[in-house]
Amino acid sequence: LVTKLAPDFKAPAVLGNNEVDEHFELSKNLGKNGVILFFWPKDFTFVCPTEIIAFDKRVKDFQEKGFNVIGVSIDSEQVHFAWKNTPVEKGGIGQVSFPMVADITKSISRDYDVLFEEAIALRGAFLIDKNMKVRHAVINDLPLGRNADEMLRMVDALLHFEEHGEVCPAGWRKGDKGMKA
Template sequence: MATCSATSAAILSASSKPKSSSGLPSRPSLSFSALRKPILSPSLSSSCHAVTSKRPSFVVRASANELPLVGNKAPDFEAEAVFDQEFINVKLSDYIGKKYVILFFYPLDFTFVCPTEITAFSDRYEEFENINTEVLGVSIDSVFSHLAWVQTDRKSGGLGDLKYPLVSDVTKSISKAYDVLIPDQGIALRGLFIIDKEGVIQHSTINNLAIGRSVDETLRTLQALQFVQDNPDEVCPAGWKPGEKSMKPDPKLSKEYFAAI
């Protein structure tokens, strides 16, 4: 509990840069104060206020030219990344027609929840590889910061060697394209996207800063996606796992599933 409360302190005080004992600016402190207030993009904040000032509403209406990410083509990007302690170039469209992609964003290098997620995906990487899936991690840090973190031992809060690339989004353009950037803090929420072989986003989940994600649930969702794509006349009920009974999306045939549970 002490660790959690200490972790929930404040995020990126960019205006003040205290000096370390070496005389160099120290790293900005990280907090998860965003948990305590909603995050609204500038384009939505005024319209939301207008709606809620008239009557309570749970609906935010997007403009006509805005499409949901899920069900549409994933925004392509090309960026530097660190893999196997080297700098490489990663282009999302290189995977189209070849692999599924797990694309996940995290706030910052050298933080607390982030290394638990990053190393968890690395430790389970073979399970994704076995079902033709690549994993890509993204943050707004530079490749130099990524490299230093990879070269830091896990017992000291580092990552050690990873089995997939860490992408650098220093321009924040990737985070913006996937709608996970917190504008006034300059970092990304914990967004995760499953992209199929055709480059279409089939799943997304976005956690606030203090909440880590589940590799188990990501893998299960990916397996369900692959099942329904291989079996277009089937759908997966809640909590479905490989080998379990699926369902026919038909008023009569679906009763076979309900009768069996």
């Protein structure tokens, strides 16, 4: 998907304020510079809450850079709502602030090529720019959690490239010099 247009979708989602939007659309929820779209296998599991809480702790950092965060799993909006309203110490995720999309038809997971054995989503994360172009993607096997800080680094690299026209080498961090291509 990298360099291609991100598949748009319309699906139910539990918003940060716990309201349900039955017709949540990716293209209508981009930040000024784009969106971080990430998938997890299933609600009420083990690695998933660690990733969701990590991304939630970084939501403001992403938003300050003009990127919204949106999460997706194959669970229904009712299950998302229940998980958000279960205390962390009892296996819940608490009141995360980003929308949680319900991909009950598995079509979004299929479109992003993260559907595993027609059952659940792999741990995919996509950096999508303001023009809906996929600029970065990572897909992890089920036992391997993702790092929200690495996605934030990729956002910084993209913004640096767009502002300065310089490419960002391996290990580049915000404030480092880029390279002229």
